[in-house]
Ligand SMILES: Nc1nc2c(c(=O)[nH]1)N[C@H]1C(S)=C(S)[C@@H](COP(=O)(O)OP(=O)(O)OC[C@H]3O[C@@H](n4cnc5c(=O)[nH]c(N)nc54)[C@H](O)[C@@H]3O)O[C@H]1N2
Ligand SMILES: Nc1nc2c(c(=O)[nH]1)N[C@H]1C(S)=C(S)[C@@H](COP(=O)(O)OP(=O)(O)OC[C@H]3O[C@@H](n4cnc5c(=O)[nH]c(N)nc54)[C@H](O)[C@@H]3O)O[C@H]1N2
């Protein structure tokens with residue numbers, strides 16, 4: 001095919017996974033639309049209750065209406081006015097509702113005994129023992145020796161932070177270092193904020209770099225991509241793997257993984273040398289352009305980029321020219337994790353270059369361009385009822401070593417390193433499976449094993465829970481109410497996770513209960529003298545909404561705060577401008593303007609090494625859904641746990657589709673069946689990222705497939721603090737060959 005280009009038709013309908021995922025409804029029926037509504041209501045026996053709530057199968061937290069008949073969940077329908085759901089959930093959203101009734105649910109607090117076995121204890125005993133250990137750690141080492149890792153959830157992000165800060169520790173980390181830390185931190189250096197939104201549906205051209213709406217789904221994103229395609233927008237996927245978004249794309253650019261920075265630099269060279277960029281926009285809005293431009297002009301020719309990326313120079317030139325023609329209704333989409341969220345030594349710097357490229361297009365806040373939309377948040381509350389927690393004295397641990405890491409995320413992998421080194425002694429995990437997903441699993445097990453106190457709050461016995469001293473069982477998301485969730489976007493809004501069903505296991509508790517009660521046991525209960533309803537009501541009052549109204553509506557929007565096209569964003573950078581140069585980056589030991597950074601390791605065909613890359617599947621979320629029976633059945637039916645190998649390499653190694661192969665490197669080895677495909681760059685091995693569960697108490701997930709993080713060495717991205725999840729090389733050989 002010319003210029004490595006593949007047409008979209010070549011791959012239409014190619015994915016069994018997407019089709020199957022769309023059909024999955026778990027034990028709960030998945031219906032959308034008003035008709036289904038009416039039909040069901042007419043047929044209903046027993047008492048039907050309807051509750052608006054939010055999904056918990058991934059961080060998008062889509063809104064839906066739950067139907068409960070005689071106390072049991074029978075049906076869920078995506079809420080039409082929730083901005084991410086737009087009337088439908090994805091397969092995970094339907095399937096994950098089974099978690100409430102899972103046989104593998106945690107039902108009681110557990111303590112690891114001297115033999116390393118877990119035994120059930122009372123909440124009072126758990127609180128008292130944990131509090132005693134917390135106090136001992138604070139007395140001996142100060143509160144800086146305590147840390148929390150959490151996946152930001154509506155209540156979780158509030159209660160975990162308040163709890164840690166009340167104890168005097170600033171060490172609150174999200175999962176970000178294994179997700180989107182580099183991306184958000186790199187963007188922040190250029191545009192002063194961690195994210196933007198591409199106006200895909202109104203664009204003339206959008207390029208996705210390692211981002212797949214059709215695999216890593218959010219329903220509204222898939223809808224926008226479909227609309228863009230129908231509107232005739234040019235959609236380009238830059239990905240070593242031809243992902244399932246190709247159904248709505250015009251072109252797949254099969255880049256060498258880890259080289260996206262060189263690719264964008266090469267396109268920037270074309271815009272700059274040919275005078276195709278928006279010079280007026282740059283002059284008005286940016287600082288440091290000339291320095292960067294002279295580097296790009298002299299070094300980053302399309303031929304230079306072709307050598308590194310494996311994409312022909314004429315393709316790079318053509319794409320840059322197409323961008324110039326489509327601008328300002330064009331942008332590089334911000335991505336999420338795949339290419340530069342946390343993957344490489346150059347991820348943060350790649351993020352900077354992506355923002356600079358969009359700046360050359362002059363597309364910020366333009367229809368079809370890259371938008372900086374607004375959000376609404378709760379205002380100040382009554383200080384008597386909700387007293388402010390004093391700011392901890394110490395700084396977030398790791399910020400001095402990785403100064404570019406956003407303080408709202410921190411480097412959780414640095415925290416693990418600090419646990420191994422004895423600087424952190426006590427660690428809490430809320431809704432986080434660090435041990436299976438944030439970096440090298442053997443290293444993390446050893447690091448967390450060195451802790452004096454490890455407490456995990458989960459709903460099932462995750463790999464991280466297996467390592468804990470105490471495991472505290474939360475009720476599932478369907479069994480609790482949480483704080484209001486404020487959502488930014490073209491029209492900002494607020495939505496609510498509400499309690500749908502009674503607790504299936506009466507001895508489980510909600511996040512707010514657990515941290516409030518634990519705080520009381522630790523002697524800082526004065527900061528938690530309110531219920532979650534009271535706090536929700538108070539937060540909502542600051543934006544003129546009542547809890548009752550929100551419960552009735554599910555989602556309430558703020559049209560008066562809606563985004564307006566054409567406005568000039570306020571650049572919240574130190575210079576007040578878009579920064580082609582950054583003092584903070586220079587101070588962190590990087591170049592003031594972004595220059596090409598070679599990945600830490602590169603595959604070598606002669607040595608038989610391949611880069612191990614990962615990615616999401618439409619029916620699975622991280623590690624948390626593999627134990628849901630109906631979702632795992634899709635994997636089994638379609639053998640979706642296979643690793644992908646390019647036809648070219650497979651032929652060279654004498655491997656056929658369906659063969660069992662041994663994947664190995666210096667960290668791990670394991671066997672898997674292989675999918676041999678034209679849809680993969682031959683320098684890569686693709687491993688779907690949801691498998692290889694090693695917790696025997698997750699009976700459905702246990703032992704299925706390989707786990708990517710077993711093969712990733714423990715190392716941290718300079719300056720940015722992320723996990724470098726794809727700086728890993730492996731070899732493959734046929735088992736028995
Ligand atoms: N192996 C692997 N590693 C990954 C990824 C991957 O796909 N695979 N993805 C990466 C990305 S993009 C991200 S964002 C991070 C995500 O990392 P995490 O945020 O840690 O997500 P999960 O790995 O799904 O683990 C979530 C944990 O929360 C638990 N949980 C689920 N519901 C509840 C609840 O209601 N209450 C409580 N207390 N716990 C609950 C689950 O049982 C599980 O143990 O991982 C990164 N690392
Ligand atoms: N189904 C599903 N959807 C999800 C999630 C989930 O777990 N499952 N999680 C949510 C979360 S927390 C996140 S962070 C997002 C993640 O959203 P994405 O970042 O879109 O998801 P990934 O599948 O990790 O990566 C996307 C693509 O990046 C490609 N890729 C890998 N390496 C490279 C590279 O070096 N260069 C380029 N150009 N491409 C590369 C992969 O082949 C893959 O097709 O998804 C969200 N939505």
Ligand code: SF4
Pocket residue numbers: 055056057058059060061062084088089090091092093094217218219621
């Ligand atoms: S994208 Fe899917 S899994 Fe994520 S919140 Fe929405 S419905 Fe749930």
Ligand SMILES: [Mo]
Pocket residue numbers: 178179180337
């Ligand atoms: Mo993520």
